[in-house]
Amino acid sequence: MSAQTTTGGTPQRKVPPNSIRGAAIRGVVARPGREAIEVKGWLRAHKWLLLRRASQLGILALFLVGPWLGWWFVKGNLASSLTLGVLPLTDPFLIAQQLAAGQWPYQEALLGGGIVLAFYLLFGGRLFCSWVCPVNIVTDAAAWLRRRLGLKGGKAPAGNTRYWLLGFVLVIAAATGSLAWEWVNPVSMFHRGLIFGFGLAWGIVGGIFFYDLLIAPRGWCGHLCPQGAFYALLGRASVVKVSADKRSACNDCMDCFAVCPEPQVIRPALKGVGQDHPLILDADCTACGRCVDVCGKDVFRITTRFNRSES
Amino acid sequence: MHGLTTNMNDKVQSTGRAAASAPASRRRFLKDAAGVAGGAGLLALGAGMYARQASALPATAIRPPGALSEDDFLAACVRCGLCVRDCPYDTLKLAELGDKVATGTPYFEARKIPCEMCEDIPCVVACPTGALDRVLTDIGNAKMGLAVLIDQENCLNFLGLRCDVCYRVCPVIDKAITLERVHNPRSDRHAMLLPTVHSEYCTGCGKCEKACVLPGESAIKVLPIKLAQGSKAEHYLRGWEEKEAAGQSLIGEQVELPVRGLEDKAYGDTRVKQGEGPSVPVPAAPSSGGLDSGWKP
Numbered sequence: 231m232s233a234q235t236t237t238g239g240t241p242q243r244k245v246p247p248n249s250i251r252g253a254a255i256r257g258v259v260a261r262p263g264r265e266a267i268e269v270k271g272w273l274r275a276h277k278w279l280l281l282r283r284a285s286q287l288g289i290l291a292l293f294l295v296g297p298w299l300g301w302w303f304v305k306g307n308l309a310s311s312l313t314l315g316v317l318p319l320t321d322p323f324l325i326a327q328q329l330a331a332g333q334w335p336y337q338e339a340l341l342g343g344g345i346v347l348a349f350y351l352l353f354g355g356r357l358f359c360s361w362v363c364p365v366n367i368v369t370d371a372a373a374w375l376r377r378r379l380g381l382k383g384g385k386a387p388a389g390n391t392r393y394w395l396l397g398f399v400l401v402i403a404a405a406t407g408s409l410a411w412e413w414v415n416p417v418s419m420f421h422r423g424l425i426f427g428f429g430l431a432w433g434i435v436g437g438i439f440f441y442d443l444l445i446a447p448r449g450w451c452g453h454l455c456p457q458g459a460f461y462a463l464l465g466r467a468s469v470v471k472v473s474a475d476k477r478s479a480c481n482d483c484m485d486c487f488a489v490c491p492e493p494q495v496i497r498p499a500l501k502g503v504g505q506d507h508p509l510i511l512d513a514d515c516t517a518c519g520r521c522v523d524v525c526g527k528d529v530f531r532i533t534t535r536f537n538r539s540e541s
Numbered sequence: 542m543h544g545l546t547t548n549m550n551d552k553v554q555s556t557g558r559a560a561a562s563a564p565a566s567r568r569r570f571l572k573d574a575a576g577v578a579g580g581a582g583l584l585a586l587g588a589g590m591y592a593r594q595a596s597a598l599p600a601t602a603i604r605p606p607g608a609l610s611e612d613d614f615l616a617a618c619v620r621c622g623l624c625v626r627d628c629p630y631d632t633l634k635l636a637e638l639g640d641k642v643a644t645g646t647p648y649f650e651a652r653k654i655p656c657e658m659c660e661d662i663p664c665v666v667a668c669p670t671g672a673l674d675r676v677l678t679d680i681g682n683a684k685m686g687l688a689v690l691i692d693q694e695n696c697l698n699f700l701g702l703r704c705d706v707c708y709r710v711c712p713v714i715d716k717a718i719t720l721e722r723v724h725n726p727r728s729d730r731h732a733m734l735l736p737t738v739h740s741e742y743c744t745g746c747g748k749c750e751k752a753c754v755l756p757g758e759s760a761i762k763v764l765p766i767k768l769a770q771g772s773k774a775e776h777y778l779r780g781w782e783e784k785e786a787a788g789q790s791l792i793g794e795q796v797e798l799p800v801r802g803l804e805d806k807a808y809g810d811t812r813v814k815q816g817e818g819p820s821v822p823v824p825a826a827p828s829s830g831g832l833d834s835g836w837k838p
Contacts, residue, residue, distance in 0.1 A: 296626070310621035310669050318669055324619040328670060331616035338669035339619070388577045398585030402592075408615035410592035411585070413644055418620065422635065422645055426622050429637025429644070454584075 246526060249483030259380035262485035265526030278519025278532070285361045293425050308362070308421045310339060318342030322350075323460045324418075327411060330403040347464065355465025359451060359458045360491075360518035364424065365417050368435055369451045369491075372442035377488065386446035389494065389514070392459035399456045416450070417457045448491050452514075462513045470517050471535045474500040474508040478540075479527040486521035486530065496521065500529070507538040592643075599641045600764050602648040603686050603745060605633055606656065607665040607677035611765075618672035620645030624664035630657045633664060651747020651763045656685060658712050658746050681713065686745030687769035688718070688738045688761055696760040701725050701733055707749035707761045708736050717742040718749060736761065740770060 245252045246265035253260030266275040273280075293311070295301040305312045310320040320335075320342035328335055335343075350358060360366055399411040412418060416434045423431040438450045451458055474480075477500050486500070487493045495512035498505050505511075522530040596615055598604075605624050608614050624647050625633045632654045636642035647664075649656060658680045665673040677683060690696060690707075697704035698720075711718040720734040736749075738761075745763045753759035784790045797808045806812075 302626075305626040305667075306621040306623045309619040310623060312623060312667075312669075320619070320621075320669060328617060328619065333613060333617040333671065335617070335670040336668070336675070339671075342669065387580060388573065391577050391581050394578045394581035395585060398582050399588075402585045402589035403616075406589050406593055407612060408592055408596065409619070410589040412620055413592040413595060414588045419638065419644065422620060422622065423637070426625070426635045426645075427637050430639035431637065431644075434638070 245481060245483050246485075249485045250488045251482060251484045260377070260485075260488065262377065262483075262488040263524035265483065265485070266524050269526045270528075275523050278523050282361055282518060283367070286364060286367060289362055290364060290421075290424060293421075297425060307418070307425050309418050310342060312338075317345075319346055321418075322347040322464075323457050324409070324412070326400060326460070327403045327409045330400040331407050331409055332404070350461055350464045350468070352468060354468040354470040354517050355461035355463065355513060356458060356516035357465070357468075357470065358461045359455075360516035363417055363458075364421050365435070365438065365455075366451065368420070368439050369442050369448065372439045373448060373489075373491070376443055376447060381443070381447075384445055384447050384449075386449045386453045389453050389492075391453050392456055393463075395454060396456035396459040396463075411456065415457065417455065452491055466513045467535075469534050469536075471533060472499075472510045472515060472517055472519065472521065472530055473533045473537060474510070474529050475531060475533070475537075475540050476527065476529045477502075477508050480529050481527055483526070485524045485526075489520045489524050491516060491518065491520075508540050509533075509535060509538055511535065596643050597641075598643070598648075598765065600768055601650055601652070601762070602636075602642045603651060603656075603747060603763055603765075605647055605649070605664045605673055606658075606662055606680060606683035606685055606744070607668075607673040607675070608685070609672060609674055614672050615643060615646070617670050618646050619670050621669070622647070623667040623669065624673060627663040627667040629659065629663065630654060632656050649747070651686075651750040652759055653751075655747035655751040656683075656744075657748075658683070658744060681742075681744065683744040683746070684766060686747070686763040687740050687766050688743050688745065688747070688749050688763050689769045690736055690738065690761045691764075692755075692758075692760040695755055696736070697754065698734055698736055701728065701731055703734065704754060705734065705736070706752045706754050710748045710752040712746060712748060713742045713744065717744070740766075 245255070247253070247256060248261040248264035250260045250262055263275055269275075292304045293307060295303065296305060303314060308321055309324050310318070312318055318338040318341055320339045322343045325335060325339060325343040328339075402410045414434070416431075416438055419431045420435050423429070423435075442449050442451075446453065474496070480500060486496055490496055492512070492514040495510050495515040497503050498512070499508050499510040502508075517532060519530075519532050522528075522532060596611075598611055604611070604614060605628075609617055620635065622635050622645075625635055632649045633647045634649065636644050636646050636648060638644045642648050660680060662677065662680050662683075665675055665677055667673075668675075688707075693699045705720065708714060708718045708720055717739055719737050719739065721737045722732050722734055725731040725733045745766075747763040749761045750759045750763050753761055780790070780792075800806075800811065803811060803813070
């Protein structure tokens with residue numbers, strides 16, 4: 231099927247030469263997204279990526295202008311913060327650990343945790359991973375470098391390891407009566423380090439980078455991180471979803487699979503495997519919108535879970 | 542597209558086959574799940590063991606006022622740093638990975654920046670999780686640690702000088718630290734005023750440790766209470782306390798036996814002047830050197 235489509239198919243079905251499949255056929259290193267840049271221009275082909283980086287760095291900047299410039303819009307860090315002196319926000323993952331460890335937090339933390347919980351329940355759990363979490367920049371960089379260097383193979387643990395790990399994190403918290411995971415949690419450590427000072431935490435961040443680059447493709451965010459697993463569980467019924475609503479235009483270039491941090495979520499929607507609508511409902515989808523960007527055929531768009539239409 | 546449909550059919554068939562050989566696939570599934578769970582469990586176990594091993598607090602690291610007991614503190618603190626942000630004197634800091642304090646938790650080192658004992662205790666107010674207990678509303682009741690005059694060899698007051706700096710800077714002066722006047726046996730004719738900490742009043746703020754004039758390490762140090770204090774021997778009754786509580790001695794009045802040669806003095810007063818009291822042989826004058834320099838007023 232592939233050879234026929236590349237050579238003799240309709241123009242719409244023609245596989246772009248630099249896409250994952252096109253490059254595989256030609257035996258060169260793929261440059262996913264090339265077609266999208268040609269068709270849509272660089273800016274539109276990086277729209278969601280740029281928005282996401284702006285969101286990640288903007289949130290980080292809000293925390294940093296306090297210690298750097300003395301503008302205290304936000305105090306604290308992602309674990310728990312106070313915005314403008316009134317709005318408490320607390321990571322429900324930490325509250326869950328605290329409760330497991332046998333401590334009942336004060337009202338502010340409960341309220342702040344409730345606000346964050348409600349937001350992600352409503353809009354999409356793993357929006358945290360792709361739009362807020364600073365580690366995402368590190369693992370995205372590793373994935374990008376991996377693609378550019380054409381590194382193949384590697385061994386990642388099973389994708390559900392993170393859910394087991396999430397369970398054990400809570401079990402360990404209960405068993406030791408302390409927030410044991412927070413001794414090693416790279417997510418909170420990285421964010422805290424940027425704001426309060428790193429110490430040796432660079433080692434852990436570097437470890438994740440090289441683990442993702444050399445050992446396990448998308449290993450940390452996609453397979454291990456229990457915090458991501460926690461937010462994925464929150465996002466099971468959330469509203470913001472990616473839809474492959476123009477999937478009929480797909481030319482099987484595979485670029486979306488190459489850039490997607492959770493490629494397994496695409497197939498059911500794009501190829502109609504086990505479902506008839508084009509919505510990506512898998513809670514592992516981080517709604518990062520990178521598939522929207524790199525698709526030269528505009529197959530994907532970010533929409534709501536109620537929009538099952540297809541064009 | 543034809544190829545894809547065929548593939549899908551294959552898939553359907555293969556799952557059908559899998560259903561037929563259910564025991565084998567279930568065995569494989571269980572094996573995979575066990576492997577994944579085992580791996581995740583080991584990772585979490587490693588984290589837990591590291592956490593336990595790394596949770597010992599070095600003696601010089603002091604938790605903020607109102608901190609729960611160290612075990613509970615490590616269960617309650619989410620390491621957000623809000624206490625650090627609201628500390629007006631930059632006393633508190635969050636431990637970085639590699640510091641000997643549990644990473645991300647707040648602490649201070651008295652010798653660097655001590656606690657200034659703010660009356661409104663902003664760090665406690667800022668804590669959203671209860672790791673710093675809001676039961677503490679009077680900073681005078683804080684028990685961050687306990688000051689101990691740990692080096693009596695180098696403390697200037699113990700050398701007989703009037704340094705007194707730790708006593709002077711103590712925010713609870715004359716209660717938490719007093720100067721106790723004792724005889725200086727070295728000169729035999731001076732007093733020593735020894736800085737003495739009273740655990741009932743000491744908040745562990747560390748201002749004494751910060752102010753100690755010794756060039757490097759301080760002679761007086763704030764230590765965790767567990768390190769600084771022995772447990773109280775509850776099974777021993779303290780006669781003077783019992784007497785005060787009961788209004789009289791529990792064992793009745795004491796028989797006062799006279800001391801030979803001191804019959805005309807108050808009971809218990811054994812101070813004698815030259816030539817007074819029981820005669821004792823005069824010790825031979827020291828030949829040279831020794832403790833007595835021979836100086837006479």
